[in-house]
Amino acid sequence: MAAPALLLGFILVLACFSDTCFAIISFSSLQRTLVVTASHPQRPLKAGEDKITVTWGLNQSFPAGTDSAYKTIKVKLCYAPISQVDRAWRKTHDNLSKDKTCQFKIVKTPYTTTNHTSEWTIERDVPTATYFVRAYALDAQDQQVAYGQNTDAKKTTNLFEIQAITGRHVSLDVASVCFSAFSIVALMGFFFAEKRKGGKAQQ
Amino acid sequence: MEISSNGAETQPKFALPVDSEHKATEFRLFSVAAPHMRAFHLSWVSFFACFVSTFAAPPLLPIIRDNLNLTATDIGNAGIASVSGAVFARLAMGTACDLFGPRLASASLILLTAPVVFFTSIASSPVSFLLVRFFTGFSLATFVSTQFWMSSMFSAPVVGTANGVAGGWGNLGGGATQLIMPLVFGLIRDIGAVKFTAWRIAFFIPALFQTLSAFAILLFGQDLPDGNYKRLQKSGDKQKDKFSRVFYHGITNYRGWILALTYGYCFGVELTIDNIIAEYFYDRFNLKLHTAGIIAASFGLANIISRPGGGMLSDAMGKRFGMRGRLWTLWTVQTLGGVFCIILGQVGSLSASVAVMIIFSFFVQAACGLTFGVVPFVSRRSLGVISGMTGGGGNVGAVVTQLIFFKGSRYSKETGITLMGIMIICCSLPLFLIYFPQWGGMFCGPSSDKTATEEDYYMSEWSSNEKDKGLHEASLKFADNSRRERGRSVHSQTLPSNATPPANV
Numbered sequence: 001m002a003a004p005a006l007l008l009g010f011i012l013v014l015a016c017f018s019d020t021c022f023a024i025i026s027f028s029s030l031q032r033t034l035v036v037t038a039s040h041p042q043r044p045l046k047a048g049e050d051k052i053t054v055t056w057g058l059n060q061s062f063p064a065g066t067d068s069a070y071k072t073i074k075v076k077l078c079y080a081p082i083s084q085v086d087r088a089w090r091k092t093h094d095n096l097s098k099d100k101t102c103q104f105k106i107v108k109t110p111y112t113t114t115n116h117t118s119e120w121t122i123e124r125d126v127p128t129a130t131y132f133v134r135a136y137a138l139d140a141q142d143q144q145v146a147y148g149q150n151t152d153a154k155k156t157t158n159l160f161e162i163q164a165i166t167g168r169h170v171s172l173d174v175a176s177v178c179f180s181a182f183s184i185v186a187l188m189g190f191f192f193a194e195k196r197k198g199g200k201a202q203q
Numbered sequence: 204m205e206i207s208s209n210g211a212e213t214q215p216k217f218a219l220p221v222d223s224e225h226k227a228t229e230f231r232l233f234s235v236a237a238p239h240m241r242a243f244h245l246s247w248v249s250f251f252a253c254f255v256s257t258f259a260a261p262p263l264l265p266i267i268r269d270n271l272n273l274t275a276t277d278i279g280n281a282g283i284a285s286v287s288g289a290v291f292a293r294l295a296m297g298t299a300c301d302l303f304g305p306r307l308a309s310a311s312l313i314l315l316t317a318p319v320v321f322f323t324s325i326a327s328s329p330v331s332f333l334l335v336r337f338f339t340g341f342s343l344a345t346f347v348s349t350q351f352w353m354s355s356m357f358s359a360p361v362v363g364t365a366n367g368v369a370g371g372w373g374n375l376g377g378g379a380t381q382l383i384m385p386l387v388f389g390l391i392r393d394i395g396a397v398k399f400t401a402w403r404i405a406f407f408i409p410a411l412f413q414t415l416s417a418f419a420i421l422l423f424g425q426d427l428p429d430g431n432y433k434r435l436q437k438s439g440d441k442q443k444d445k446f447s448r449v450f451y452h453g454i455t456n457y458r459g460w461i462l463a464l465t466y467g468y469c470f471g472v473e474l475t476i477d478n479i480i481a482e483y484f485y486d487r488f489n490l491k492l493h494t495a496g497i498i499a500a501s502f503g504l505a506n507i508i509s510r511p512g513g514g515m516l517s518d519a520m521g522k523r524f525g526m527r528g529r530l531w532t533l534w535t536v537q538t539l540g541g542v543f544c545i546i547l548g549q550v551g552s553l554s555a556s557v558a559v560m561i562i563f564s565f566f567v568q569a570a571c572g573l574t575f576g577v578v579p580f581v582s583r584r585s586l587g588v589i590s591g592m593t594g595g596g597g598n599v600g601a602v603v604t605q606l607i608f609f610k611g612s613r614y615s616k617e618t619g620i621t622l623m624g625i626m627i628i629c630c631s632l633p634l635f636l637i638y639f640p641q642w643g644g645m646f647c648g649p650s651s652d653k654t655a656t657e658e659d660y661y662m663s664e665w666s667s668n669e670k671d672k673g674l675h676e677a678s679l680k681f682a683d684n685s686r687r688e689r690g691r692s693v694h695s696q697t698l699p700s701n702a703t704p705p706a707n708v
Contacts, residue, residue: 125397166399167270168324179407183314183318187315
């Protein structure tokens with residue numbers, strides 16, 4: 001009687017612990033070993049049109065062998081602090097599994113010891129905001145082990161703005177206006193018809 | 204489908220059995236017979252459409268907030284705006300129904316707000332977003348026309364059920380939209396549209412649905428079992444009361460104000476949750492938009508049985524324990540809703556959250572149904588005004604709650620939910636103060652005063668001048684019928700004494 005309950009309890013406890021064992025990688029535990037630069041036109045960039053060229057590589061001042069665990073590089077577009085104000089869905093968390101700073105993937109490629117460059121056209125679903133670029137080095141289990149970013153630790157330099165597409169189209173505008181006008185006209189039409197019928201006794 | 208006609212006159216035959224006012228005495232859900240059941244289906248479907256439109260934005264907010272560059276404050280303001288328009292619109296709708304009939308009043312409102320839903324597709328800033336949500340929210344005033352129409356079509360034994368089902372199934376729209384909009388959005392996006400365009404196209408669906416439902420009302424509906432207002436007023440079959448007197452007797456009845464407050468903490472809470480719950484699940488548990496929508500939908504979908512259930516529970520309690528039973532049940536159910544709301548804000552796991560939310564939804568929505576089990580008895584002359592006050596109070600509750608707890612980033616959503624639960628419990632306490640001299644209140648029995656009868660209560664709404672003119676006849680009939688609210692044991696005692704105090708000649 002007690003044994004199954006104990007077993008269940010044990011499994012539950014294990015489940016809780018296993019959760020904590022795997023998930024928590026904190027950003028503050030990562031070393032900034034990568035050097036990342038991003039080049040782009042010096043004006044607000046347009047989503048869907050402009051390109052950003054990202055270059056990354058290992059910072060040579062680190063001892064050799066630092067990058068032995070790096071298998072993949074994932075480069076992401078991240079929100080600058082000014083675009084996170086009053087927007088809890090973009091909040092920075094130290095726990096990387098909860099962190100929402102970097103929501104757009106620029107590129108994910110295998111790690112090479114030489115510097116790597118990639119050109120990325122800004123996707124059309126990127127919202128209007130101020131951004132910076134960060135690259136994570138991932139190990140064979142796809143866990144983050146190091147990072148680099150094109151801005152400083154306080155995220156104040158080298159930020160750039162992206163303007164989103166509006167999503168509006170002329171055809172949509174026209175359809176909205178037409179359907180709206182139709183509703184109003186139909187209502188007036190009904191009133192008019194009611195008034196005319198009102199003279200007759202029969203319904 | 205029996206035809207039953209009043210033997211005394213050659214009346215048009217109705218598909219349902221009717222009383223002397225031609226109001227149906229039975230409620231047959233699966234019939235669409237004109238005029239009664241047809242009016243029921245037209246009214247709940249159109250009310251449903253208005254709910255779908257009003258709450259079409261929340262499930263798509265994760266997309267819209269990026270497209271329009273909204274902050275949490277902007278989103279909170281728009282949510283408040285969406286439920287504030289209906290506060291006064293509901294009051295006005297009661298008057299409009301009186302003057303023009305529920306058919307024209309509701310169809311006009313629906314067709315006038317449909318363009319706003321179309322214009323949501325071209326919103327381009329936080330301000331325009333707030334404006335479209337504000338004006339779309341006016342359509343929620345169709346609640347009043349729904350209840351009014353049902354009260355005109357259905358007789359006392361089934362009017363509670365008709366009102367409860369029509370109200371509940373209309374409120375379903377708030378849940379269905381959390382499913383429909385992400386689905387429509389997903390379809391349009393998969394066809395090839397970009398996210399920021401797909402959500403705009405998606406809004407055409409609720410807008411068209413709303414427009415079509417209004418057309419259906421105008422083409423197939425009628426105000427009263429015997430016909431439409433215009434024709435009946437011309438033939439003198441319909442009496443007109445004075446708006447100023449009706450309004451005065453409504454707003455001076457303190458019970459109407461208490462119910463307005465408490466309705467703000469069941470229906471108002473329901474509206475608030477409709478606005479915040481999808482985003483809450485999406486953000487807190489990192490779900491996909493589609494999944495968050497499904498979970499959020501289950502809250503509103505509970506309306507299919509919970510609100511009607513509340514109405515039926517109120518009727519059952521009223522039968523056995525009278526008005527005191529109705530009040531106690533209302534207070535208990537609403538307070539339990541508050542308790543589960545507190546728990547909802549505290550639980551941290553997804554499955555527990557969903558389970559608690561579903562339980563919470565049953566209690567909160569049943570409380571809405573239970574409230575409208577008490578409302579019809581507060582006043583007979585000013586039923587429309589009391590209903591409008593209570594309905595409007597529901598929206599005020601939604602506005603106040605969102606302003607205090609869900610605007611900007613002061614409280615996290617989970618803290619806001621817990622605090623809202625505490626507020627529900629506090630704001631349900633005023634129910635203790637409701638007292639009917641003829642039936643009692645929660646803590647006091649009926650007054651033993653000789654002048655504390657149903658007739659005295661309802662006749663107090665008429666001046667002696669008006670009584671001389673015989674304008675109070677309907678209220679007298681109602682007072683007699685309402686004696687049931689004494690409860691079973693007391694009712695059987697009062698039956699033998701047929702001495703209804705002759706308040707008039």
